[in-house]
Amino acid sequence: MNRIILMLFAMLIGTNGYAENGYDLWLRYKPVYDTNKTNIYRSVIKQIYVAGESKTIAAATMELQIGIKGLLSRSLKSVRHINTDGTLLLGTPITSATIAKLRLAELSRVGNEGYLIKSIRINGKSCLVIAANTDIGVLYGSYRLLSLIQTGQSIQNISIVDHPKIQLRVLNHWDNLNGTIERGYAGYSLWDWQRLPGYLDPRYTDYARANASIGINGTVINNVNASARSLTKDYLIKAAALAQVFRPYGIKIYLTARFSAPIEIGGLKTADPLDPEVIKWWKRKADEIYSYIPDFGGFLVKANSEGQPGPQDYKRSHAEGANMMADALAPHNGVVMWRAFVYENIKGEDRAKQAYQEFKKFDGAFKSNVFIQPKNGPIDFQPREPFHPLFGAMSKTQLMLEFQITQEYLGFATHLVYLAPLFKETLSADTYSKGKGSTIAKIVEGKLEEHQRSGIAGVANIGSDINWTGHPFAQSNWYAFGRMAWNPDLSPAVIADDWLKMTFTNDSSFVAPVKEYMLASREHAVNYMMPLGLNHIMNLGTHYGPGPWDKITGWNAHDYHLADDEGIGVDRTDKGSDAVSQYFPEVRAQYNDINKIPPELLLWFHHVPWKYKMASDRNLWEELVYRYYSGVSAVEKMQDKWDRLEHKIDPVRFEQVKQLLAEQQREAAWWRDGSVLYFQTYAKMPLPAGYKAPLRTLEHYKQIKMPDRINK
């Protein structure tokens, strides 16, 4: 009873005097609580002088007005000249004669999307200038300025020059036209196809604001398992309406293109990419799309993968398929993002090797507006994978890296798992393709090979839930993706720090312990799900909960761990499937050698005896048990920690996270107990001393079918 009353009360007012449901994400703009700081901020920003008429400039102005009103409890007076100290001046040298006169040398370094925030005296008055070469740069700079205040940083005497390191920073929504989302765990699709184009849900604008605030500049609005109907006139008009909402925020729309669309909606008999009618059809389709969406970004294509149609259906290659589409888009400056997620086409081959085998041979064969888009690892968004061997191996090809923000294999929207460390692990991995320092970040930035274009994609975790992502902390993964797409060098700690302050509070007694947990949370999840390089041992039907025992036909969990009486793990060394040969010598030598491989990837590359002595001095079986148990106990520690943080944030979100942590603990224990009992049937050793035996039998864990609700 008490709890219900508390919740109701909290929903009405919250501890800080307002209700918090997570809708505002990191753009809450709650008052700065430090009066000294408030006074300083107020002295630096008293009024705003905006030069420029565009919708983007209007969006920047609106955001600053809302932000300053919230943060400093002050309405920004709009002025047309600088008459006092404390003027915030916004614009580009083209829109503002005052900014042009400043001759800001830094602008030569910031490109089309970068900006400069600088304290400057103009006509003897101290001003804060947000300048850029384009209006979108001004918008990005405005969000940056607001974030400085949100996180309590100084804005006096500042000079910040920033620009994105990757050109295309794109969300991939796996949204279906019927409103469901493939692997979406936060409700249904945001896109209300039925009421588009007439009704523009205000949420579309808030979606665009959130994305622009972290620099995301593209969105693929439909599923990679595509419906050709998305390319029909009716749906293009709806997509055009979304594009119109997103445009002021610098966000381009992209669509997935079903390879067989010429047959399904074009009435042709074939989709052969070399057929003249097919070529014509795609050209006309591209022209039509651009007639509705003049700044359309291009196509994302999943071809000859998991049953999707593709050029191989006509004995044509990936290059022939991708280039045909690229030719159709080229006159309009559109791109093709051609996915490299393939694995069923070479029978009997190690799945981890297949994308490389299918794609490497086409290096150099793709048109200049084609990206090849591999996932971060060679199998499938697992809790931990080695980096995808195509990175470094296709130096003549623009590679777009694909991350999964939605937590398909990391606890859906139930588990608190902060993904920035996973993103960082991939981005900082060294391929050695051009010697030491050939990191994936440099390849994706296009710097290593000096490519014209660069791009990065993240499979979105956004849905219709009031807080957008289901779990309040899943917002941090959307946020982190954007920040790292803008600057892959940023550290997960800095990003978590900013996100926590903007999303919850600047109170360091909250931020410090929660940040520490966030940073370790991915490792904890790896430990209670798939430690030591194990992968793909989840329930095969739902992708939720443990299923190392699954042995149905096709690729099954057993193929991925190959446990037997002797040991566990897949031999991908030169004595096994030789997947190691797809890496450059320095990496290969490390992965191939059981004494050099990091324990985190051990069972990915090696079949290891149960009694193998690990560096920790435990044998493999003991190490496996240790990792499973430590993963669960870390969640339990977080529960305790969280309980002690009550009253530091609003009660609604506090309670949500508390409940979700309890679920996470239960499910982590389910993973641990099911997996340990199952692997024990092979290891045939007792649990090491000091570990509490699972409460139930293996049979019990095998029977659990979870969850009922899966949006597919």
Ligand code: BDP
């Ligand atoms: C797998 C998902 C599946 C996707 C596929 C993909 O389970 O739903 O369609 O990835 O990336 O992980 O195409």
